[in-house]
Amino acid sequence: xxxxxxxxxxxxxxxxxxxxxxxxxxxxxxxxxxxxxxxxxxxxxxxxxxxxxxxxxxxxxxxxxxxxxxxxxxxxxxxxxxxxxxxxxxxxxxxxxxxxxxxxxxxxxxxxxxxxxxxxxxxxxxxxxxxxxxxxxxxxxxxxxxxxxxxxxxxxxxxxxxxxxxxxxxxxxxxxxxxxxxxxxxxxxxxxxxxxxxxxxxxxxxxxxxxxxxxxxxxxxxxxxxxxxxxxxxxxxxxxxxxxxxxxxxxxxxxxxxx
Numbered sequence: 001x002x003x004x005x006x007x008x009x010x011x012x013x014x015x016x017x018x019x020x021x022x023x024x025x026x027x028x029x030x031x032x033x034x035x036x037x038x039x040x041x042x043x044x045x046x047x048x049x050x051x052x053x054x055x056x057x058x059x060x061x062x063x064x065x066x067x068x069x070x071x072x073x074x075x076x077x078x079x080x081x082x083x084x085x086x087x088x089x090x091x092x093x094x095x096x097x098x099x100x101x102x103x104x105x106x107x108x109x110x111x112x113x114x115x116x117x118x119x120x121x122x123x124x125x126x127x128x129x130x131x132x133x134x135x136x137x138x139x140x141x142x143x144x145x146x147x148x149x150x151x152x153x154x155x156x157x158x159x160x161x162x163x164x165x166x167x168x169x170x171x172x173x174x175x176x177x178x179x180x181x182x183x184x185x186x187x188x189x190x191x192x193x194x195x196x197x198x199x200x201x202x203x204x205x206x207x208x209x210x211x212x213x214x215x216x217x218x219x220x221x222x223x224x225x226x227x228x229x230x231x232x233x234x235x236x237x238x239x240x241x242x243x244x245x246x247x248x249x250x251x252x253x254x255x256x257x258x259x
Contacts, residue, residue, distance in 0.1 A: 004029030012085035014041025016182030020219035089148030104147025163239030178245030212247030
């Protein structure tokens with residue numbers, strides 16, 4: 001097993017990609033702590049895995065430190081941090097007030113920074129790894145997502161900064177998923193479906209129509225990519241960005257009319 005004897009902390013681990021990562025890491029032998037703002041989902045996932053649940057906001061320094069220390073106390077150390085917490089940040093610049101702007105940055109960027117800062121001393125002791133979950137929106141912009149786009153771009157910069165400052169002791173890489181079938185994306189696609197007068201499945205087909213794979217990802221597929229970055233198989237990979245988007249980044253949108 002690729003994470004046998006390792007200890008991992010997964011933020012935003014109660015649902016979606018985070019829950020899938022927690023399950024995959026546990027299946028690969030890791031002891032897993034799951035952090036999230038809602039106690040119910042993280043407790044359910046942790047109970048399923050025989051892990052640790054920590055309810056708290058990853059963007060709050062005290063909560064981040066508490067999650068790290070609880071993980072170390074329970075399992076004896078920390079080898080892997082998956083900074084997956086995110087959300088919010090919707091709206092174009094003229095639609096976003098100061099409070100919403102800060103909320104988007106906190107949910108996506110500050111959460112990763114606060115948890116990395118708290119985890120680094122322990123990761124350095126054990127030659128650990130950090131997987132920062134950004135997004136394809138960290139590489140290109142979507143409409144009406146000013147805060148989310150800015151924060152996800154910044155996560156790529158944070159990843160590179162951490163890799164430069166703390167290598168060779170800690171490897172740090174970013175994972176940029178495209179559309180993934182999760183509760184959050186289902187909510188977004190339900191809005192699109194209502195606007196277009198189609199079903200949810202038809203909305204998923206719309207957003208994946210120009211992807212080479214012609215489908216969205218399942219959370220387990222993103223978890224597999226996170227596993228690669230977290231385990232020894234990626235031992236010479238740091239400061240990198242792994243894009244898991246069904247080939248979307250390879251498409252020249254300006255030529256789609258010729259297809």
